[in-house]
Amino acid sequence: MIYLQKMLPKTFIRHISQFAGVRDAAKYVPRRALLYVPASNQKMLDKIPMMQADSVVIELEDGVALTAKAEARAQATVALDKIPYHSLACQELGLRVNSVSSGLLEDDIKAVSKAEKLPHAFMVPKVDSPEDLVTIYNIFREHYGDERITNTNTRLVIWIESARALLDMPRILSSTLNLHKQAGFFKLDAVVFGSDDFCADIGATRSSHGTETLFARQKFVTCCKAFQLQAIDSVYIDIKDLDGLRRQSAEGRQWGFTGKQVIHPSQVSVVQEQFLPPKERIEWAQELVHAYSEHESLGKGAFQFRGQMIDRPLLLQALNIIQLVERVQN
Amino acid sequence: MIYLQKMLPKTFIRHISQFAGVRDAAKYVPRRALLYVPASNQKMLDKIPMMQADSVVIELEDGVALTAKAEARAQATVALDKIPYHSLACQELGLRVNSVSSGLLEDDIKAVSKAEKLPHAFMVPKVDSPEDLVTIYNIFREHYGDERITNTNTRLVIWIESARALLDMPRILSSTLNLHKQAGFFKLDAVVFGSDDFCADIGATRSSHGTETLFARQKFVTCCKAFQLQAIDSVYIDIKDLDGLRRQSAEGRQWGFTGKQVIHPSQVSVVQEQFLPPKERIEWAQELVHAYSEHESLGKGAFQFRGQMIDRPLLLQALNIIQLVERVQN
Amino acid sequence: MIYLQKMLPKTFIRHISQFAGVRDAAKYVPRRALLYVPASNQKMLDKIPMMQADSVVIELEDGVALTAKAEARAQATVALDKIPYHSLACQELGLRVNSVSSGLLEDDIKAVSKAEKLPHAFMVPKVDSPEDLVTIYNIFREHYGDERITNTNTRLVIWIESARALLDMPRILSSTLNLHKQAGFFKLDAVVFGSDDFCADIGATRSSHGTETLFARQKFVTCCKAFQLQAIDSVYIDIKDLDGLRRQSAEGRQWGFTGKQVIHPSQVSVVQEQFLPPKERIEWAQELVHAYSEHESLGKGAFQFRGQMIDRPLLLQALNIIQLVERVQN
Numbered sequence: 001m002i003y004l005q006k007m008l009p010k011t012f013i014r015h016i017s018q019f020a021g022v023r024d025a026a027k028y029v030p031r032r033a034l035l036y037v038p039a040s041n042q043k044m045l046d047k048i049p050m051m052q053a054d055s056v057v058i059e060l061e062d063g064v065a066l067t068a069k070a071e072a073r074a075q076a077t078v079a080l081d082k083i084p085y086h087s088l089a090c091q092e093l094g095l096r097v098n099s100v101s102s103g104l105l106e107d108d109i110k111a112v113s114k115a116e117k118l119p120h121a122f123m124v125p126k127v128d129s130p131e132d133l134v135t136i137y138n139i140f141r142e143h144y145g146d147e148r149i150t151n152t153n154t155r156l157v158i159w160i161e162s163a164r165a166l167l168d169m170p171r172i173l174s175s176t177l178n179l180h181k182q183a184g185f186f187k188l189d190a191v192v193f194g195s196d197d198f199c200a201d202i203g204a205t206r207s208s209h210g211t212e213t214l215f216a217r218q219k220f221v222t223c224c225k226a227f228q229l230q231a232i233d234s235v236y237i238d239i240k241d242l243d244g245l246r247r248q249s250a251e252g253r254q255w256g257f258t259g260k261q262v263i264h265p266s267q268v269s270v271v272q273e274q275f276l277p278p279k280e281r282i283e284w285a286q287e288l289v290h291a292y293s294e295h296e297s298l299g300k301g302a303f304q305f306r307g308q309m310i311d312r313p314l315l316l317q318a319l320n321i322i323q324l325v326e327r328v329q330n
Numbered sequence: 331m332i333y334l335q336k337m338l339p340k341t342f343i344r345h346i347s348q349f350a351g352v353r354d355a356a357k358y359v360p361r362r363a364l365l366y367v368p369a370s371n372q373k374m375l376d377k378i379p380m381m382q383a384d385s386v387v388i389e390l391e392d393g394v395a396l397t398a399k400a401e402a403r404a405q406a407t408v409a410l411d412k413i414p415y416h417s418l419a420c421q422e423l424g425l426r427v428n429s430v431s432s433g434l435l436e437d438d439i440k441a442v443s444k445a446e447k448l449p450h451a452f453m454v455p456k457v458d459s460p461e462d463l464v465t466i467y468n469i470f471r472e473h474y475g476d477e478r479i480t481n482t483n484t485r486l487v488i489w490i491e492s493a494r495a496l497l498d499m500p501r502i503l504s505s506t507l508n509l510h511k512q513a514g515f516f517k518l519d520a521v522v523f524g525s526d527d528f529c530a531d532i533g534a535t536r537s538s539h540g541t542e543t544l545f546a547r548q549k550f551v552t553c554c555k556a557f558q559l560q561a562i563d564s565v566y567i568d569i570k571d572l573d574g575l576r577r578q579s580a581e582g583r584q585w586g587f588t589g590k591q592v593i594h595p596s597q598v599s600v601v602q603e604q605f606l607p608p609k610e611r612i613e614w615a616q617e618l619v620h621a622y623s624e625h626e627s628l629g630k631g632a633f634q635f636r637g638q639m640i641d642r643p644l645l646l647q648a649l650n651i652i653q654l655v656e657r658v659q660n
Numbered sequence: 661m662i663y664l665q666k667m668l669p670k671t672f673i674r675h676i677s678q679f680a681g682v683r684d685a686a687k688y689v690p691r692r693a694l695l696y697v698p699a700s701n702q703k704m705l706d707k708i709p710m711m712q713a714d715s716v717v718i719e720l721e722d723g724v725a726l727t728a729k730a731e732a733r734a735q736a737t738v739a740l741d742k743i744p745y746h747s748l749a750c751q752e753l754g755l756r757v758n759s760v761s762s763g764l765l766e767d768d769i770k771a772v773s774k775a776e777k778l779p780h781a782f783m784v785p786k787v788d789s790p791e792d793l794v795t796i797y798n799i800f801r802e803h804y805g806d807e808r809i810t811n812t813n814t815r816l817v818i819w820i821e822s823a824r825a826l827l828d829m830p831r832i833l834s835s836t837l838n839l840h841k842q843a844g845f846f847k848l849d850a851v852v853f854g855s856d857d858f859c860a861d862i863g864a865t866r867s868s869h870g871t872e873t874l875f876a877r878q879k880f881v882t883c884c885k886a887f888q889l890q891a892i893d894s895v896y897i898d899i900k901d902l903d904g905l906r907r908q909s910a911e912g913r914q915w916g917f918t919g920k921q922v923i924h925p926s927q928v929s930v931v932q933e934q935f936l937p938p939k940e941r942i943e944w945a946q947e948l949v950h951a952y953s954e955h956e957s958l959g960k961g962a963f964q965f966r967g968q969m970i971d972r973p974l975l976l977q978a979l980n981i982i983q984l985v986e987r988v989q990n
Binding site: 061062063065066098099101102162163164166167196197199200201202203204205207211212214215216 | 830874875878879881882883885886911913914915916918938941963964967968969971973974977
Binding site for chain 3: 548644
């Protein structure tokens with residue numbers, strides 16, 4: 001909140017932090033590029049501190065062969081304690097465990113809970129139903145114990161990767177947010193669209209233009225934004241085709257996605273550039289927040305900016321844009 | 331119903347008006363072009379009688395600055411009583427109030443309920459949940475009193491403008507229709523897609539081709555039509571680009587929209603032309619209604635026309651087309 | 661299951677048939693091309709044994725004029741008993757009755773239940789709600805009697821053709837599957853998108869590129885696949901334009917559809933060719949099933965193939981592909 005503290009009066013900051021949505025903005029993590037690092041690969045784990053992706057994800061799921069799961073868990077556990085959290089090039093260090101349906105999740109959590117440190121975010125793939133989340137919260141509670149995880153800043157990121165999950169997404173998201181309120185830990189912050197598994201599930205074939213997932217991706221964004229959550233777009237598989245990656249990133253941002261999964265470090269900078277808001281949007285955000293601050297100091301009610309009524313979601317959007325720019329440019 | 335009374339036997343008219351859906355067709359209001367007139371602009375209010383848009387909307391919401399709301403309410407109240415309802419060029423005079431979440435709605439209704447006359451339609455933006463509608467109906471009842479509004483022909487038009495509202499649209503529309511049945515006033519007749527606020531809500535950027543709202547617009551049309559309501563399409567922002575407006579209007583009509591919002595009088599005729607059904611469709615409607623009338627006189631059961639089973643929604647569509655053509659060409 | 665019995669150990673076959681989804685794979689019916697034969701046309705009924713479409717549908721609904729319904733029912737009843745089921749060129753002989761809302765369904769079933777034989781599949785158009793299905797199951801039970809239909813292999817195929825049905829599709833499909841479990845007969849196996857009636861219902865105009873039904877068709881596929889049902893795509897109306905048919909078939913298969921309705925025998929081979937999975941997909945399926953069989957014999961838990969966790973839906977997909985290829989090439 002450096003920018004805000006510099007330019008806005010303290011009473012405004014205090015006032016604004018009464019809003020649930022805006023208070024969370026204080027912990028805002030940009031996730032333009034989300035990069036996977038297989039926990040079975042010690043060499044790559046060692047490079048994590050230098051990785052430039054906004055969110056670096058230590059991966060125990062699809063990126064790790066079944067025969068390597070045990071070793072990957074052990075290496076991830078060591079990495080969690082060894083990583084220099086205060087000198088990371090990334091904004092967030094996540095840990096992706098296996099799905100509920102794989103039967104591997106409990107062993108994952110049993111192993112990594114032996115580390116003293118928690119990742120910035122737990123990441124759970126293939127969430128298919130609200131019931132899956134109950135299982136996930138119970139496993140976390142059992143192996144970590146309430147005391148270790150309550151009131152930490154550790155977030156939750158989940159993957160939607162099946163037809164059933166997409167159809168039931170509003171119920172899945174609202175249940176997850178409710179479970180967080182009851183449990184007091186791991187607030188859902190972002191949702192990721194797993195397009196490969198989704199296409200396999202519906203029997204679709206992926207194309208370069210991606211029309212086959214238009215409904216899925218746009219419904220996905222709508223659901224995420226209805227609950228004020230970040231929406232992370234599909235992987236672009238062809239790592240040599242940076243133009244295609246740039247085009248698909250731009251399309252994703254234009255549709256409302258806030259970031260994109262990347263599978264190779266060479267994709268990071270292209271994606272990060274495309275998911276930086278355009279200059280006019282940054283100016284809009286700065287002027288809106290400034291105007292809102294002035295408006296508040298006069299004690300007026302409803303607030304209008306550039307001909308539009310400004311409500312909390314829009315104010316939160318503006319704050320997120322400002323913080324995104326600050327975080328990634330400093 | 332001039333056309334029908336001319337060409338159809340009276341028994342058919344009587345029979346047909348037993349169907350709820352078809353009875354309403356008698357009050358059918360075409361809304362191909364829906365034009366906003368800010369109530370803060372007295373000059374424009376004075377021009378309303380000559381405006382050619384099908385639906386002219388006296389606007390208290392986004393088109394009116396916060397500082398001008400009080401004056402706008404006063405001018406709208408006077409206009410409601412002063413306007414010569416029997417010599418309007420338009421088919422409908424609507425009044426758009428502020429949203430529930432703005433906190434301004436009750437003051438709007440308190441003011442305009444002092445006019446003796448009611449508008450043809452009340453128009454409520456940013457409806458986000460079935461609960462919003464309960465609030466709206468309660469405010470109307472409180473300030474108008476049941477007697478003044480029960481059994482009037484005044485309709486309700488609402489705006490869907492957020493991710494949450496789009497996801498919950500079937501429940502919002504069925505609740506609204508149920509509330510009307512209980513309250514006995516202001517039947518929901520049309521729904522408008524507020525694309526700018528929707529895009530702001532999901533963080534999308536609007537483009538000229540509009541792919542970013544394909545899911546939203548097509549889901550919107552499907553929901554409207556599932557409840558036999560008119561579906562009014564997005565604003566086309568670039569008022570100088572009439573070709574783009576024509577293209578987007580044609581696309582909207584092809585997708586099932588029945589009309590479009592316009593923000594400038596110069597857009598009206600382009601939109602109206604595009605939302606007139608094509609000649610073959612008009613002939614289809616006339617022949618279908620004629621065949622249905624003959625079929626009814628023979629007392630047969632199921633009815634088939636040009637190889638298709640004709641049910642009530644299709645019969646209603648045909649009646650609406652005939653009435654649209656009559657209303658806008660006479 | 662010829663292929664499987666040849667290449668897989670018996671213990672695996674036994675093991676695999678414990679899974680509900682996979683057990684059904686044993687009765688898998690490919691429905692790449694689904695061809696209508698009006699039951700009012702005796703000449704065409706006589707040609708059914710030679711018809712090459714995967715699924716041949718004796719049609720009592722839209723393809724039959726109201727005045728010809730009685731004759732069509734009589735002819736369909738005779739055909740059901742006369743057709744040489746063991747020497748058909750097609751994979752399935754279906755019977756499409758009229759919809760619940762037409763009021764003609766009960767007379768249809770009353771007539772055809774006099775045939776000794778049941779069709780391979782009953783096909784019911786214009787299903788609009790879970791309540792429609794209750795009516796359908798009750799009519800079947802009343803006229804056939806529980807004993808005749810329980811534990812037969814006769815399947816159910818339904819049509820989704822309205823805005824309301826599309827919105828409510830998850831509830832319609834889950835209700836239908838539940839009704840089958842309670843009733844013990846006519847398991848839902850495939851769902852067909854009726855694009856013409858759907859477009860009429862929402863007031864859309866059909867185009868050659870088909871953008872107006874993108875949301876509907878992609879939501880339709882997602883719903884079908886969420887319940888592991890076949891998804892049958894729209895009719896391509898212009899029977900002279902085989903290139904357009906090829907293009908739309910390829911698009912459908914790429915989006916996840918498993919087959920397409922055809923209205924003329926000349927369309928069959930084009931559609932069948934497009935809905936045959938590509939060579940790489942067939943190899944994927946064969947190798948996956950083989951790897952799974954080996955994996956099972958070692959008694960391991962979770963199973964990974966080509967870097968992806970394999971769950972039951974994917975295993976079922978692979979089995980379906982293998983069986984499709986066997987059925988249509990032998």
